[in-house]
Amino acid sequence: MSANQTDPGVACEPFFLDTAPLVAAAETDGLTGTRARDGLEDFDHEIARARRAMGLLVIAYVDVVGLKAVNDAHGHGAGDALLQRAVKAIRARRRSYDLIVRIGGDEFCA
Secondary structure, three states, X not given: OOOXXXXXXXXXXXXXXXXXXXXXXXXXXXXXXXEOHHHHHHHHHHHHHHHHOOOOOOOOEEEOOOHHHHHHHHOHHHHHHHHHHHHHHHHOOXXXXXXXXXXXXXXXXX
């Protein structure tokens, strides 16, 4: 039997991999739960929607000032907690479907 033939005595089931969880993980910042930097492209959709509706769109740039000092003085665990608190504060002040994108170590667009 050649290498490209299957053994008639072996049942082969088709294999399908659900990649949706992998894609979601790749698009999400693991620490903050925000969209990863590639999510900036989604703001193009928001801009187009605002234009179609002749509405307004506000995009905020948030820089968590003092993160390096917190990391240096108290360790990266404290810095991570600061970033998570910052994202929690942003989420409390926007709609559930609004984007939050982590664009750098301590920088977000929302």
